Amino acid sequence: MSLGPEALAQSRKILVAVIDANAEHRQQVARALTSFYQVADFPLFDHAMEQLAHSHPCAILLDEMAASRSGGDPVRTIRRLMPGVPVIRTLNRSIPHGGDAAQGADACLEKPFRRSSLIRVISGLVNKAVEARWDTLAPQYRDSLKRTVDSFNSISDLIDRGEPLVYRDVNAACAPLVDAVSNHDFKVILDNVKGHDNYSYVHSLRVATLLSLFGHTIGLKGEDMSLLASGGLVHDIGKMKIPHEVLNKPGRLDDDELKVMRSHVPKSVDYLKLCETLPKGVITIAEQHHEKLDGTGYPNGLKGTQLNELARMAAIVDIFSALTDRRVYKEPMAPEDALALMSDRMASDIDQKLLTLFKGMLLDAVSGQAG
Numbered sequence: 001m002s003l004g005p006e007a008l009a010q011s012r013k014i015l016v017a018v019i020d021a022n023a024e025h026r027q028q029v030a031r032a033l034t035s036f037y038q039v040a041d042f043p044l045f046d047h048a049m050e051q052l053a054h055s056h057p058c059a060i061l062l063d064e065m066a067a068s069r070s071g072g073d074p075v076r077t078i079r080r081l082m083p084g085v086p087v088i089r090t091l092n093r094s095i096p097h098g099g100d101a102a103q104g105a106d107a108c109l110e111k112p113f114r115r116s117s118l119i120r121v122i123s124g125l126v127n128k129a130v131e132a133r134w135d136t137l138a139p140q141y142r143d144s145l146k147r148t149v150d151s152f153n154s155i156s157d158l159i160d161r162g163e164p165l166v167y168r169d170v171n172a173a174c175a176p177l178v179d180a181v182s183n184h185d186f187k188v189i190l191d192n193v194k195g196h197d198n199y200s201y202v203h204s205l206r207v208a209t210l211l212s213l214f215g216h217t218i219g220l221k222g223e224d225m226s227l228l229a230s231g232g233l234v235h236d237i238g239k240m241k242i243p244h245e246v247l248n249k250p251g252r253l254d255d256d257e258l259k260v261m262r263s264h265v266p267k268s269v270d271y272l273k274l275c276e277t278l279p280k281g282v283i284t285i286a287e288q289h290h291e292k293l294d295g296t297g298y299p300n301g302l303k304g305t306q307l308n309e310l311a312r313m314a315a316i317v318d319i320f321s322a323l324t325d326r327r328v329y330k331e332p333m334a335p336e337d338a339l340a341l342m343s344d345r346m347a348s349d350i351d352q353k354l355l356t357l358f359k360g361m362l363l364d365a366v367s368g369q370a371g
């Protein structure tokens, strides 16, 4: 597949470039990465450099046979033209013990490689590069991002081991975020989380930020703000138990897949309840963020007054975030289009009074550029 310069520029955060003279291999990689990344593939090194010069991809897969016409070292050329972009060497032979098989690249993979290894290597390097950039941000932004991503990762380890979440830790990790939101100073956080490769984390952090901002707008303070930020960060935690193929499937889910996807709500609740000190509000956010006012939501089909204010706020923020999130198979919807859709087409699903407040909040806080 070849993308024009504009498409390349738009997709840089999810674009992986493959440079390999072997057409079959390029196609295999493109197939393996569908649903995770867009792929731009190039048979010739110099052509790839020309095309990618103005729109750096998030990672480059470079075959060991790829060579520059000038005879220069290809990895060094990439480093010079695209500093900070991770390079993965693909080898047509066994990785030798000792020696520098990566030849200056960040990682190497021996062909044929497993799809899971490929995704793991790319994802690890992309995250490392994005998180390294966070170090250059002012402390309030850096801490908001680094501490929440660490907390999110450690929760995934706890879930794997069946151990309860430690609310005190999640709460502490969200403290810089709550401060930033309370000072209306969070736009940089939303901008800098965009390039991160863990979609679940990106979505959860966006929900945490917007939910606590919503709370701030309606006058909540202190503990209530921490509860909203923590609740946002863990609201979809059960998705960590949903298979990758369902979670990242481009396009429509069939009935069985939909059932699996929807089970993330009871999975979240079951897991969160293991933590005895967790405030009830955090569980309400996880349990009711897919409920709708007209009773057509899930998992319990709650209606009207059965949904308290917290659940109504969580539903609005979750829908808005999902619509404006970037996924590999869809462009993010513009915030104003998402809000219009929510008031026109979801009039009976969501609390329109709260939605009006939410809209005003976005206009005030981010001049119509939330997310």
Ligand SMILES: [Fe+2]
Residues within 6 Å of the ligand: 235, 236, 264, 289, 290
């Ligand atoms: Fe959800």
Ligand SMILES: [Fe+2]
Residues within 6 Å of the ligand: 203, 207, 235, 236, 318
């Ligand atoms: Fe969500």
